[in-house]
Amino acid sequence: MNYATELKKFATSQAISSAVRISLAIVLPSVILAHFGLLKEFFLFPLATSFVGLTDQPGPFIRRRNALILAIASFFLVSIVASVIKNFPILIYPEIIIFSIFFTMIGVFGQRLAAVGSLSLVVLAIFIDGHLTGGHIIKSSLIFLAGSICYFIIFLIVSKMQPYKLAGQMIGENYLELAKYLSLKSKFYLKDPNFDSLYSQIITKQISIKNLQEETRETVFKTRKIVNESTTTSRLLMLMFLNSIDLHEKLMTSESDYRKVQENFGATEFLNALGNYLQMLSEEMSNIGIALQSGSKAKPIRNIDESLENIYNDYFDLRNSKLTPETLEDFMTLRLILNRITVISDEIKTIYKVFSQNLKMAKSLSTGLDVEKFVTAEEKLNSKIFLANFSLQSTHFRHAIRITVALVVGYFISQLKFLGIGHSYWIFITIVAILKPAYATTKHRNLLRLYGTVAGALVAYAILYFIPFQNVLFVLFISAMVLCFAFLKTNYSVAVFFMTIYIFLAFNILNPGNLNTIFKDRILDTVIAGAVAFVVSYFVLPVWEHTQNLDLMKKSAESNFKYFSAAMAFFKDENIGIEDYKLKRKAAIIDLANLSDNFQRMISDPKNQQKKLEHLHQFVITSHLITAYIASFSQYSETNKHYPEIDFNGWDLKISAELVRTKLILYQKNLHQNILQESKLEPEDSVETLLEKRKKELQENEFFDRRDPGRITHLTELKNLKEILELIYDVAREQRKVVENLEPELQSTIVKQ
Structure with missing residues (x-):
């Protein structure tokens, strides 16, 4: 662990900025009051400041402002009521019941109001017996109100002085989480990886990335200054966030059959070098995240081009010594892995260019997306x-x-x-x-x-x-x-x-x-x-968490099916917009993260409530792999190339049939015979014929040492495309079998409560 980097992450983070803001808002008035000997008498002032500060969660300015106003009003009301009722012990228990139910129930309107409700109950605790308030009801409540307003004023001042600070820190945190994600994936290429443990860690990291992306989306897209203002800073931040979303998908497209790769090349030193290179890229992404958090410009830590060139030279040396007709397909797989890593490297270099030429690049920013569609709808205060x-x-x-x-x-x-x-x-x-x-x-x-x-x-x-x-x-x-x-x-x-x-x-x-x-x-x-x-x-x-399993499995299966259909539409020349595709991708990732999160919580439930834990774990793993393989598949739609050698219609029917079978089982619906027939289709591809032809050429002709990192043969792309489709089908079939084992107990997972 690089302790200097970890310290920079912490020192520049949104969490430490918020903590310093709240602490100063508490300490400065306290020092002034202490100087005049009034701190004991006015202790409720800094206490109120801390409570209101804790309700100030990251997000758009307007939502934060409104939540703070509501918190101030709620705290003042609770303090008055509790101070009056403390003199009537018979009313205290009804007071607890009414306030507890009301302030917990406002959580239906989202986490922001849930925080206001929880802190309102903390205020009730402070005032309920007068331990800290004494007998001066009006005076104590007004002091508490003044402390609450104090934080609100500080919030307005800081927001005016640093309108982009929070957004920059949250976007930076996205890059730091992506860096951790890439660091985990790099371990698949090191010696003797623990595949099951790594997959579990990756799924857990997906949950935190999903949660952070949702919070950041709301802050970036819903904040008028960032979306609409034509300043360089606002456009730069928007560009950086959109790049982080695309980078996340590119990291997902780097999914491979790691067990097979280790089996074929684990004995060589090349995979270890590949893992170390990915770890280096992870450090570069951390560097970008820290720069965004601190509001500074990032510069590359190392020479990415030189390091990537060394990796390619190692690859070509290995290929020259080991390439045979029998290992041709293995080297094709390795070549595609290198290509994906190159794409990630190029993305990181582009981000560094944004830092160095931000004025020119930021002014040319145009997303072309209806950003409102990418933000989770806020619950309205509807009775x-x-x-x-x-x-x-x-x-x-x-x-x-x-x-x-x-x-x-x-x-x-x-x-x-x-x-x-x-x-x-x-x-x-x-x-x-x-x-x-x-x-x-x-x-x-x-x-x-x-x-x-x-x-x-x-x-x-x-x-x-x-x-x-x-x-x-x-x-x-x-x-x-x-x-x-x-x-x-x-x-x-x-x-x-x-x-x-x-x-x-x-x-x-x-x-x-x-x-x-x-x-x-x-x-x-x-x-x-x-x-x-x-x-x-x-x-x-x-x-219990197992009562949520069925609904979350349904959502994940449904969204993966829609995601696959949207990705396949590009290859079948169907009319689908990039915005619709990205919405489907977003839904699939969110539903996967929710399912994974539920599974992680279920592990902590009592043993007798961990229903079908192993089967659910298999469903989570297969859902993750399906989503990741679809992301890998969809990357080819960006090349605008045609692949007539692959029967996309046949593969669409075959894979969709398995995905639909899983859905029908989950929804307890009857299966049509035509779906079974489609699942058994054999797509009419010509890839195998081309591969055999290439192997024959290797046997009959002299091999030339061509070292062109930018050149990927059409046959390599075809082979990888077919391999990805086969992986999607195999995992979809495996998931269907998992659900079939669950079928007798599907209804019992819905506990009648």
Whole structure:
């Protein structure tokens, strides 16, 4: 691992920028208040600033602004109501029930409002017993409101000063994720690769790439300044994002039968050199991502042309020594792999040219796409949608019930006097943080929260015990706060670790000498909240991941079929627009990622809820391979060449028949005999005849050492095209067999809830 590069990634990331912004918004007012001796009295001011800052998720300016306004209004309303009702204990439980259900249910309108709802419940915890607010209801609520507005003002100022900063950082993060993806693929060419493990890691990486692309699409396409403004920066960012999408597809087109490649060339050193070259390209992509995050211009780390030339020379040397009629097809496969790697290399060089000549290239940018179609539709604040989800069939409502039960139980436990809990609101807050819609996610966060809290409490205790210097403690306080917010999205356990440290230091600043009580309460409250969240998530209206399997399998099978049809249309000279094709590609990748994500969560479910786990794993792997092979197949449509030697109509019928058979089984529909007949078709290709002719020429004629990296014979392209079609068919047939094994239990996967 290159630690200098990793540090640059972290230092220039959107996460650290957001963390610094929130931390400064908290610390600066706190320092001013402390200077005048008012920090204890106005402690709610920086607290409100931090809560509002946590609802500020990446995205278009207008959506962020509206969410912040809603958060400010919600927080103020909750603070007033909770402050009034705390004097009427009989009303506190109805208050918890109403607020819990409402603020959880607004999650039906997307993650942004789900965050607002969760933080509103945290505000309820702060005000519910007056522990931090005292008896001055209006004063406390107004201070809290002022702190909320403070962050909103800072948000407006920063957005005005740096309108493109967030978009640049998110696009840069796309390139960093693609670099990790390429680094994984490079390992297929190294010695003794673990194929199953690598495929699992690649599928996991596809999930993170998909999620990030969706967030970035929304930010880039929905932000008026980037889409419509004719500035060089806005056009450059748009160009860089579109290039990242195309680069992602090119990386997917580099899919090959790695086992066969290793079998044929694993004994040589060439594959190892190929893997090292791909790792080098991965580092170049990381370099581009860091430059975009930091707003600087990227320059190549190494000479890509020279390194690629060395790879080709190694290939030609190997070909000259090993090429025979028997190994001809193996070398054709290797030649196509080199061609795909060359395409990726050219793409990276083009991106570097954009940096060096951005004015000229950015002004010529014209996507020709209706970008609105590529953005996930936002749920409108429609009361009908909200009310329609009040049903046990709705996962949102079931989650709202679980949250409500857990908070009622947690609050009840916090009021038990014999436990002697001094910071009871920590139980409430921890339950909100841990309890998520999926049992697997709740279980995972529960463990991370416990590990992070215990480790953070021990370190914080040691810091306060051994370091008496207030200036040093203040620097550690700020550092821990920044790191907590920086890791909150990417590494929850580390975030909780630093959160615990800065909470200890904050309470030490406000009330020195209370260390043992804080330590006991923090650990005890976390254990209690974790136990409550675990029990509720397991026993109260649980939603097991296997209940989602069938719907996600249907969507993935359907979108792969449409993706294949769109790719095949180019070769059959059917009228299909590039925009329609890209929409089909986007849908296939998203549905694959959703299916993979569900499988990853299912692994954490109890053993008795892991229905047909092995079969689902096989379905996920085959879905990934089908999508990747279709991407490889579609790359030939860009060449505008004709391949009359391949019977595309026959292959279309043959492969579509297998894909349709899978769909029909999943949808429990009858199979027509003509589909079975189409699946058994033998396409009338002439590729084998041409291959035999070429092998005969090798036997009869002298071989010439022609070293032209840019030359790929028509026969090599034909052979690869047919090989890809065969791979798509073989994997589609394998997937159909997987689904046939699931057929008796398809109906049982839909649990009647």
